[in-house]
Amino acid sequence: MTAINRFLLNQKAILFLFLAIAIFAALQSYFAGLKTFEEDGRLYTCYNNYVIFKQSFFHLIEGKDLYILYVEEQWDLFKYSPAFALVFGLLAYLPDAVGLSLWAILNAVVLFYSVYYLPKIDNRTKGLILIFIFSELLTTLQNEQSNALIAGLLIFTFGFLERGKYWMASFCIVSTIFIKLFGIVGLALYLLYPGKLKLTFTTAFWAILFTLLPLVVVDAEQFVFLYKSWANMLANDHSISDGLSVIGWLKTWFGWNVNKTYVSLAGVVLFCIPLLKVKEYSRYHFRILMLASILIWVVIFNHRAESPTFIIAISGVALWYFSQFQKRENLVLLILALIFTGLSSTDLFPKFIRNQWIFPYVIKAVPCILIWIKILYDMMAGNIAPRLREDQ
Structure with a gap:
């Protein structure tokens, strides 16, 4: 057994990594x-996203609107649910270094x-x-995002x-x-x-529980206001980028x-076409390709997708x-995804290439788009075979 194989089989070593x-x-x-996040703008911490999550809890228990700008505290809006703001209170009272580390560990460990x-x-x-x-995991963790x-x-x-x-499946999806x-x-x-x-x-059950959870710390009037404010923010956010x-x-x-x-609707129609093959539902490899399709779809059809979001899509690519x-x-597409999705936002690509080509021309997304199309084709054509195990 080679050293590489020993490492790949060593769950504890990968967990440590x-x-x-x-x-x-x-x-x-x-x-x-x-x-700063804009030219000559106000100074904020480099872990601004974590600050947004943390402050959302304090805004919640203080009866404030979660979905407006608080420029004295943070850059950008809080865009998650009131329930998320409440749950984040488990970290909010901790010193930033500790809370930030635990937040990163939670993301990495759940994915692992x-x-x-x-x-x-x-x-x-x-x-x-x-x-x-x-x-891609490193990229999203460096941005304190929840994508992992x-x-x-x-x-x-x-x-x-x-x-x-x-019960556990529905808990996770909700x-x-x-x-x-x-x-x-x-x-x-x-x-x-x-x-x-x-x-x-x-x-x-879980949807009702999560919806009502903020009532632990807010009254009914504030509860209704928060959900209306969240809906309004999301509606206005649709046209930003x-x-x-x-x-x-x-x-x-x-x-x-x-x-x-129209693009989103077209994406939904294409996504649903393989679901017409009901007889294929009993095949494990059809089901896992559906999971891969979901993981990629939620990124490439997200008008707010940014570099740290792609840990979701690249997880779908890996499963595919x-x-x-x-x-x-498939290997050619995988290599393209590794280079232009996984590595294009790192320092392996000079900054001027990233700023002038990779991000303006959406190159990071292109391999994922091509792979998603290939997944649809494979699912429709029944062109799926299991991976050979090393001992076969």
């Missing part, structure tokens, strides 16, 4: 000093264990998946559904929705499994000034490639 990178990213942000919870995939392949997504947590919860949803643990609404796309996984009545009941998405790609590459709603039989065309 994930924990180390989480702590490194957190402390790097904490000690990085102050920065979600991959190891996948059934019918050997540990060496799981090690390959985790190493492949490592650079979202990816992990969606993968856990699949793992729990495969094992018939519907959690993603109350962090970022696009997690709702993960509900499509329910179509692939029996017991839909139980899934409906358990999902409704095109993001590293299909919309941005169509505009920058082809000059198509397309309507975002490493869960099935290796093919030359």
